[in-house]
Amino acid sequence: MDYNGIEQQLAGCGRGGRGAAILRALQQPTRRPVSASDAPEKPGISTPAATAAPPMSSGLMGRGGLLASLAASHASSISIQQPTFQPVAVATPRQQQVAATGATPMGRGALSQAAPPSGVGMQISAGHQEALQRLSSGGRGIMLPDMGRQSISNGMAAPTPASASVQKDTIRTQVSPPVKEMQQLKLNEPVIMRGNAGVSVPVVANYLRVGVQPNMGLFEYHVAFVPEADSKNVRFKIMRSLQEPLGEARTFDGSKLFLPHRLPQQFTTYQALHPITNEPVEVKIKFITQRAPGECINFFNILLRRLMRIMEMVSVGRHYYDPRNPAHIPQHKLEVWPGYITAINEFEGGLMLNTDVSHRVLRTQTVLEILFDLIRRCGSERLRDEATKVIVGCVVLTRYNNRTYRVDEIDWGKNPLSTFVNHQGEATSFRDYFKMHHDLSIQDLEQPLLLNRPKKRDIQEGGTELICLVPELCYMTGLTDAMRQDFRIMKDLALHTRVTPMQRRASLRQFVKNVNECTAAREKLQQWGLHLEGDLVNLDGRQLPPEDIIVGGGGTIRGTKECDWNRSLVHHPMLSVVNLTCWSVFYTKNDSGKANDFVAALCRLAPSMGMAVAAPQRLQLRDDRTDTFVRTIRENIRPELQMVVVVCPTARDDRYSAIKKLTYSEMPVPSQVINARTISQAGKLNSVTQKIALQLNCKLGGELWAVKIPLKDLMVIGIDVYHDAACKGRSIAGFVGSTNATITRFYNQVAFQAPGQELIDGLRICLTRQLREYSKINHSLPSKIIIYRDGVGDGQLAAVGSHEIAHLSEAFVSFGAYSPQLAVIVVQKRINTRIFSIQNHSQLDNPPPGTIVDHTITRRDWYDFFLISQHVRQGTVSPTHYVVVHNSTTLQPDHMQKLTYKMTYLYYNWPGTVRVPAPCQYAHKLAYLVGQHIHKEPSEHLANRLYYL
Numbered sequence: 001m002d003y004n005g006i007e008q009q010l011a012g013c014g015r016g017g018r019g020a021a022i023l024r025a026l027q028q029p030t031r032r033p034v035s036a037s038d039a040p041e042k043p044g045i046s047t048p049a050a051t052a053a054p055p056m057s058s059g060l061m062g063r064g065g066l067l068a069s070l071a072a073s074h075a076s077s078i079s080i081q082q083p084t085f086q087p088v089a090v091a092t093p094r095q096q097q098v099a100a101t102g103a104t105p106m107g108r109g110a111l112s113q114a115a116p117p118s119g120v121g122m123q124i125s126a127g128h129q130e131a132l133q134r135l136s137s138g139g140r141g142i143m144l145p146d147m148g149r150q151s152i153s154n155g156m157a158a159p160t161p162a163s164a165s166v167q168k169d170t171i172r173t174q175v176s177p178p179v180k181e182m183q184q185l186k187l188n189e190p191v192i193m194r195g196n197a198g199v200s201v202p203v204v205a206n207y208l209r210v211g212v213q214p215n216m217g218l219f220e221y222h223v224a225f226v227p228e229a230d231s232k233n234v235r236f237k238i239m240r241s242l243q244e245p246l247g248e249a250r251t252f253d254g255s256k257l258f259l260p261h262r263l264p265q266q267f268t269t270y271q272a273l274h275p276i277t278n279e280p281v282e283v284k285i286k287f288i289t290q291r292a293p294g295e296c297i298n299f300f301n302i303l304l305r306r307l308m309r310i311m312e313m314v315s316v317g318r319h320y321y322d323p324r325n326p327a328h329i330p331q332h333k334l335e336v337w338p339g340y341i342t343a344i345n346e347f348e349g350g351l352m353l354n355t356d357v358s359h360r361v362l363r364t365q366t367v368l369e370i371l372f373d374l375i376r377r378c379g380s381e382r383l384r385d386e387a388t389k390v391i392v393g394c395v396v397l398t399r400y401n402n403r404t405y406r407v408d409e410i411d412w413g414k415n416p417l418s419t420f421v422n423h424q425g426e427a428t429s430f431r432d433y434f435k436m437h438h439d440l441s442i443q444d445l446e447q448p449l450l451l452n453r454p455k456k457r458d459i460q461e462g463g464t465e466l467i468c469l470v471p472e473l474c475y476m477t478g479l480t481d482a483m484r485q486d487f488r489i490m491k492d493l494a495l496h497t498r499v500t501p502m503q504r505r506a507s508l509r510q511f512v513k514n515v516n517e518c519t520a521a522r523e524k525l526q527q528w529g530l531h532l533e534g535d536l537v538n539l540d541g542r543q544l545p546p547e548d549i550i551v552g553g554g555g556t557i558r559g560t561k562e563c564d565w566n567r568s569l570v571h572h573p574m575l576s577v578v579n580l581t582c583w584s585v586f587y588t589k590n591d592s593g594k595a596n597d598f599v600a601a602l603c604r605l606a607p608s609m610g611m612a613v614a615a616p617q618r619l620q621l622r623d624d625r626t627d628t629f630v631r632t633i634r635e636n637i638r639p640e641l642q643m644v645v646v647v648c649p650t651a652r653d654d655r656y657s658a659i660k661k662l663t664y665s666e667m668p669v670p671s672q673v674i675n676a677r678t679i680s681q682a683g684k685l686n687s688v689t690q691k692i693a694l695q696l697n698c699k700l701g702g703e704l705w706a707v708k709i710p711l712k713d714l715m716v717i718g719i720d721v722y723h724d725a726a727c728k729g730r731s732i733a734g735f736v737g738s739t740n741a742t743i744t745r746f747y748n749q750v751a752f753q754a755p756g757q758e759l760i761d762g763l764r765i766c767l768t769r770q771l772r773e774y775s776k777i778n779h780s781l782p783s784k785i786i787i788y789r790d791g792v793g794d795g796q797l798a799a800v801g802s803h804e805i806a807h808l809s810e811a812f813v814s815f816g817a818y819s820p821q822l823a824v825i826v827v828q829k830r831i832n833t834r835i836f837s838i839q840n841h842s843q844l845d846n847p848p849p850g851t852i853v854d855h856t857i858t859r860r861d862w863y864d865f866f867l868i869s870q871h872v873r874q875g876t877v878s879p880t881h882y883v884v885v886h887n888s889t890t891l892q893p894d895h896m897q898k899l900t901y902k903m904t905y906l907y908y909n910w911p912g913t914v915r916v917p918a919p920c921q922y923a924h925k926l927a928y929l930v931g932q933h934i935h936k937e938p939s940e941h942l943a944n945r946l947y948y949l
Contacts, residue, residue, distance in 0.1 A: 190348045193863040193884075194854050195894035198542035202838040203847060205857050206508055208353040209533040210300075210344060216529025218291040218299060221257040226282040229274075237275040238283060245270060249527035251299065257285060258299065260528045294346040294860065303528060304342050304353075307521045311514060313339065314402040316477065317395075321360045323402055327496045332489050333364045336496045340511055341832050349856035353532065356832040357507045359497045361479055362397060367407075367471035368447055384412065396450070396474040400438045404477065405469060409451040416442045416470055418449070430470060440473065447471050498875035501836040501844035508536060537856065541835070544850035544901050550706040550742075551575055552610050557705075562871045563849040566911040569705070570690050573610030575744065578700035580606070583643040584617040584636055588624045591676045595647045598679045601689040609690070611697055616645070624648075626655045630662055637667045642700060644671040651675050657933040664929075668939035670699040670947050694908065698946040703744040704908045709899075715774055715782035716743050716903060718919025719763065721753075721791035722927035724935065730754055733791075734927030735766040736919050739777050739944075743906060746922060747773045748943050750930050760807045767811040773943075775815075784889055785820050786899065788920040790827045797826060797862065801885035821889035823896070827916050828881040833857065833866060835879050846877040849913050852897055853879075863887065865897055869904035869913045880915050909949050925949065 229235050232254045239252045251258040263285065270283045308320035314337075321339030328335045337360040344353050371387060378386045387410060395404050416431040430449070434440040450469040483489050499507070512532055515521050525531055546559030552573035557565045587595035599616060606613040619636060621628050633644060644663055648655060656673055663671035672695065678688055694704055717737040724730045731753040739745045747770055751762025775781050787808075792800055805824055812818050835853055836844040847868050854865035863884040868877055882900060891899070903917030914921055929948045930938065938947075 190860045191863050192348065192855070193865075193893045195542065195852065195865075195892070195897050197894040197898060198544045198850070198852065201541045201543050201847065201851060203539050203541040203851065203853060204505070204536050204836045204838060204844060205539055205853070206354065206356050206504070206832075206834045207347075207349075207537040207857050208355065208508075208512065208535075209349075209537065210351045210353050211531045211533045212293060212351065213529035213531075216260050217293075218296045218528075219259050219262050220288040220291055221259065221263070222286045222288055223252070223255060223257050224284040224286070226284065229281065234275060238272050238281060241272050241275075242270055242283065247527075249524075251302075256288075262290070263287065293351045297345055300344040300351075300530075301342075303524070303530075304344060307515060307518075307524060308340075308342075310521045310524060311518050316360050316397070316404050319358050319360075321358070326362075328364075329492055329496075330364075332483075332492060334489075334493070335362050335364055336360070336493070337362060338507070340507075343832065346860050347856065348858045348860050349537070352537065352857070354832055354857075355508055355511060356834055357499055357504050360477070361493065361497075363476040365476060367391060367396060367450065367474045367476060368444060370476065371447070371471060384410075391450070395477045396469065397477050398469065398474055400434075400440060400473060405450075405452040405467060405474075407450045407469075408453040410448050411451050411468070412448045414449040414468065415447060416445050416449075420468070430468065434470070434473070442470060442472055444472055450474060494874070501834075501846060501876050504834065504876055505536065505836070505844055538838075539835075539853055539856050541837075541847065541851050541853045543848060544852065544898060546850065547707045547902060547905050549905070550708070551704075552577070561848050563869075563905075563913040564871060564911065565705075569694075569911045570605075570609065574694070574697055575703040575705055577610045577697060578642075578702045579612040579614075580642060580696060580700065581612070581614045582640050583614075583645060584619060584641060585645045585647065586619050586621060586629065586633060586636075587647040587676075588621050588649055591647050591649055592620055594676050594679050597682075597685060598647070598674070598689060598692075601685050602693060605686060605689055606693045609693055609697075611693060611702075613693075624650075626652075626658050629655060630658050633659065633662060634667065637663075637669055641669055643696060644669055646671065646673045647676050647679070648673060649676050651677075653933075660929065660933045661936070664938045664942060664947065665934055665936050668941040670942065670945060672696060672699065694911075695949050698908050698949050701945045703742075705906075706742045706744050707902050707905045709741065709743055709902065711784060711895075711899070712741070713780070713783040714738075714741070714743070715770070715785045716899075716917070716919050717767075717770065717785065717787045718917060718921070718923040719787065719789045719791070720920060720923040720927050722924075722931035724931040732927045732931040733763060733766075734923035734925070734930070735763065735770070736922040736926060737767075737770040737774070738919065739774050743903070743918075745944070746919065746946065748922070748926055748938075748946070748948070750926060750937055752937070760804050763804070764807050764811050767808055768814055771811065771815060781815060781818055781820065783820055784891075785822050786889075787822070787824045788827050788900075788903070788917045789824055789885075790829070790916065790920050790924065792826045792828070797883060797885055800824065800826060805886045822886065823884060823889045823891065824886040825896075825900070826883040826885055827920050828883065829878070829915060831878070831881050833879055833881065834876055835866060835868060836876075846872055850901055851879075852901075854893065854897070859883065863893075865893070867897065867900060867904075869901055870915050871912065878915070908946060922946065922948075 223235075223239070225235065225238065229238065235254055236252065239246075239250070239257070246257075246259065247261070249260050266287050268285045270285070272281050272283055273279070274281050305315075305320070308315070312324070313320040314323050316337070316339075319339050319341050321337035323337055326335040326337050339358045339360060341356045341358045342353060343355075344351065346352075370390065371383070374386045374390065375383055391407055391410065393407065395406050397404050417429050419427045419429050420433075422428050422433070428436075431442050431445065434442060447470070450471060452467040452469060454465065454467075479489075512535075515525075515532060546561060546563055548559050549557035549565050549569075551557060551569070552575045555572050557568045557572065585595055585599060595618070599618075603613045603615070617636070619632060621632055629646065629648075633646070637644070646659055659671060659673055663669050672692065674692065679685055698704065715738055717735070719736075720734050722732045722734070724732055733751040733753065735749040735751060736746050739747050749766045749769060751766050753762060771781060789800060801824070805822070808824075809822070812820065835847055835851065837847040837851070839845045849869050849871050851868040852865055857866070858864045865882055866879040867882060868879045870877065884896065887896075900917055903919065904913045904915070906918035907914045907921050908918075909921075909925075916924075926948045930936075
């Protein structure tokens, strides 16, 4: 059979196929109308034309007509054999309609008029035979029996009841759909973009392969009830009564039914009883399709959560934890629950489970104990205000049922003696309820109650009741800001939460063992034809060589495997230096000694780094009030001032925000705020002063170091988004782009997103300004633009790759016939993927910086890779996931991966590699500073400096 000819003739088929056919018809010469004598003897079969395009028949239109013409055109070249399918004996309603009215067949239904000539069979696959036979039963052109309306154009009558019964019998005789063929058409090949640079290294990833039994899958059905059952609960009860014929493994949402096996018939009818009226109900189940594994991800993850509950694990937030094996930290009134993060997805290497170790920090302190602490510290008068600040919005755990609730309000008018109406309609007090149902005795009968309001999802499902909680029975979860700033608490917590690669692998193996040894969990997986295969996935990664650091005076610092040049940097001059000749130091009387010691150290150490520092103007403040700091700084800012250095006695956000708002927005001048405690230790003063000197040079517009960038006319941009808590609904995007060939100078902007406004509008303006600044400095526009976009979740990848890119590209129109090569790479840091290097065949360790994995565990439908760029000395290193959502450049995967690795060397706040490319980290710092402290756009005068470091 001439498949090339079929492909050419099918070029106009599919969605829009009829439009393509009409277009070809319009392009043909004008012909006279077809008369009766011109009509072919067999309606629906036209004579094959000499050209490749299908002949245009006046009698047949649509895909049905095209398939009919193909059948006729190739009949003569096919060997004679018995027909592979028999036409249905009973005429369909459409055929009866055509016979009665003489209407011309149209659409897919036309194929029913085009049976092969007697004795002629087509050598095509069984799946295609089934497809042709199913198409022959009609298309959208069929007048269904229940439509009950007449055609105005031809006076066609609605089908009679007899034809309706024939229709039902005909449907019963239909064959099963060509599932395998349709699956082959649906599934696309995975995106494979692999590099070759670097040295091959064996690695292990925290992924487990999920096996699917060959004859099982996820089969979708539509369920209808006759008579209709309006209540979802009634539907669920009716479906539960069909457990014997359908099996235990099933999922039903009210209209869709999912089974792990295929029912024998296309249409299946069961008889059941209404659970309330006891009247007979007919349940009609229609097969829809068999889902491919990639289409069942949501279901698989729901099934996984069921397994967690079967294994008696408790849901806290999005993940599950084991309350039976907590780690106690009594000195801080804390305990740590071990748990797991799990997610099934389809990757380049197939269906796999990504699992990682997680920990949940709980407090052994009840909410009632916190209320008593507040009374002791603040007094009874301020109790309500302080309790609202501390408790409302927090998540509490009730240990009597191991459930978590968010505290939305404190009801001071209720107490445990207050009553409510239970499910039996009886009034009972909270004290009696907990004694009767949980055997708990409430001691304090005057404590207020905590309220948990229903979520939107609960309201949609009919749950509108408030949940009242007793503070005495509620335990706080998580850490407060004060706890996070306590070095001792965090150090003791790290002993339990900072897990090494070997400990992590042991925990993940234990998880697989728990699943396989739990009979109920194992059977639940087997019911759906799933099982977890073996151990963690072994891969071949690649390690890129370390980069050499270019410093001032033509010097070079050789790259090391740790990618840390902190000790070597202070012995070399900076790449480009701005001397500090006019600057002021502000401090209080108590910190005057520390400030003077710092100034002396800076003047002594900076010259060895290539920076000349003159004596500053010293200004001593009479007190440490924020107003005093702001007023004194404002009075002493003058046009020639290069830098403002402020030594603060303590770390206070309000003072810091006021200083930054003044110096970065109202009266623009670079500023450096130093906590007096940081420069109080004489033994560490030199090291601290050297780091501050590096920051001062950056804020003045200098450059610290560089790496070799072989690409010419390149601009690298970093974008990150910060959500401003002070202004609800508003987001701030940091937009930082390079302006020189070595990617060491940057132009810094922010874009504000108001409620109801698209962020892309501000980003397009930022890109236009960035290109103008680049052109002003380099007298040309970049030929390649690489954008690293942070702050994008998995659900937004497609939107960024299409909608956002199209709007950003509109910025190029302002520069005439300018169309640069553009690549947009989404940077994802908050991921659960962990990669371990194999040492001595069985031991696991953290991979060295420069390790890349770009296959097997990468996304099936995206161009992406994992990069480990930073060196860690404790715990397990976290890779960064890069997804190339748009790429019109000529850069190969090796070039993209090497460039990304080079960018992690250029963050000037740390003499080593960082987790994300430097422009992206700069954008994060800028957006955080503006969103957390300034809350307004910084001055344009500072845009060419890294003033936010």
